[in-house]
Amino acid sequence: SGCGKSTVAKTILRLDEPTEGKAYFEGRDIFAMNKKELRSLRREIQVIFQDPYSSLNPRMTVGDIVAEPWEIHRGESPKGQQRQKVQDLLHLVGLNPDHINRFPHQFSGGQRQRIGVARALALNPKVIICDEPVSALDVSVQAQVINLLESLQDELNLAYVFIAHDLSIVRHISDRVAVMYLGRIVEIGTEEEIYDKPTHPYTQALLAAVPVPNPDQAGTSRVILEGDVPSPADPPSGCTFRTRCWKVQDICAQEVPELIDRFGHGHPSRCFFADTKISESVGAPIIAEPE
Structure with missing residues (x-):
């Protein structure tokens, strides 16, 4: 919103x-x-x-x-x-x-x-x-x-x-989905690419927040974002998502990532580290562990 x-x-x-x-x-x-x-x-x-x-x-x-x-x-x-x-x-x-x-x-x-x-x-x-x-x-x-x-x-x-x-x-x-964050499209892909293989950390966090109706999957660990959405009137330098991102590195504050196809599959992502998995991230995300 x-x-x-x-x-x-x-x-x-x-x-x-x-x-x-x-x-x-x-x-x-x-x-x-x-x-x-x-x-x-x-x-x-x-x-x-x-x-x-x-x-x-x-x-x-x-x-x-x-x-x-x-x-x-x-x-x-x-x-x-x-x-x-x-x-x-x-x-x-x-x-x-x-x-x-x-x-x-x-x-x-x-x-x-x-x-x-x-x-x-x-x-x-x-x-x-x-x-x-x-x-x-x-x-x-x-x-x-x-x-x-x-x-x-x-x-x-x-x-x-x-x-x-x-x-x-x-x-x-x-058929195709574009995900927006703070005034910018951060990822574009087919329905299958976005929902099954999201590459931008914001998209990954969005999908992790969706309730899972299958009781067999109850208690699955979820990514929980820290902080609040920055003001659109005063957005962060570089990547606007970096203040809440677990993949953040120095370059994220210095340059604005372009929305480009980083894998050659027609699936553009506005993230320098779109190919980095959560487990490989420099800054580990907050995880809600199953009780």
């Missing part, structure tokens, strides 16, 4: 202007786009917001909410068939098309999030940024919405930028 996940999403959409760096969409530099190009980009990249309550206008009907993108991008509006198209979208996300004239307060949290999904689909985007779309929902409803997103991805050939802090949900829905 607070590592910059949502800021990355806003920057991709140019809702926040970057202080440095570049981002590309289909070979085009997002930050160099003029207004016309940016308008086109926002048709192709849509958002599903975290809070299904505050992201829907309570004074608008469901039909008006889902159709609102067409008011902005009039060239995409289905001529003479707008109501039918809205009903088709409601049906697509698992809602009753006859509820088109209802208001948001007449729906549950999960249903409201489905309305947000329908709105995001209205312009036939190529990419949808999902900013913690299920974190405000009950666990059972979370599973329903995740399954909906997966089925829509297969049916409509969508790409997702899925932002979340729930490691189990990330593993379930993701």
Whole structure:
């Protein structure tokens, strides 16, 4: 939490202007786009917001909410068939098309999030940024919405930028995973690489904190980090994770490690000692021993 996940999403959409760096969409530099190009980009990249309550206008009907993108991008509006198209979208996300004239307060949290999904689909985007779309929902409803997103991805050939802090949900829905710490991506890999062969010490500590439901594995030793997350306004020099890292050495305070593939397998890691195992570390981590 607070590592910059949502800021990355806003920057991709140019809702926040970057202080440095570049981002590309289909070979085009997002930050160099003029207004016309940016308008086109926002048709192709849509958002599903975290809070299904505050992201829907309570004074608008469901039909008006889902159709609102067409008011902005009039060239995409289905001529003479707008109501039918809205009903088709409601049906697509698992809602009753006859509820088109209802208001948001007449729906549950999960249903409201489905309305947000329908709105995001209205312009036939190529990419949808999902900013913690299920974190405000009950666990059972979370599973329903995740399954909906997966089925829509297969049916409509969508790409997702899925932002979340729930490691189990990330593993379930993701093909590739990026781990962030204090404003920087520290590791990128496939779902299998990140969860089965993590190389950055922060990723290793995150996964070690996940409860193990298998009683046969109860009491397994775990890595426990020392200290608190530094202030983003005054981050440590060099590697921002070094103040909590058991692999830390002098170079970690002197240089910022690059996010590079250190093993030649397409699995970049921002750590000078990504190949060092916990047992080989210079500074031993705190271990929670089984009782």
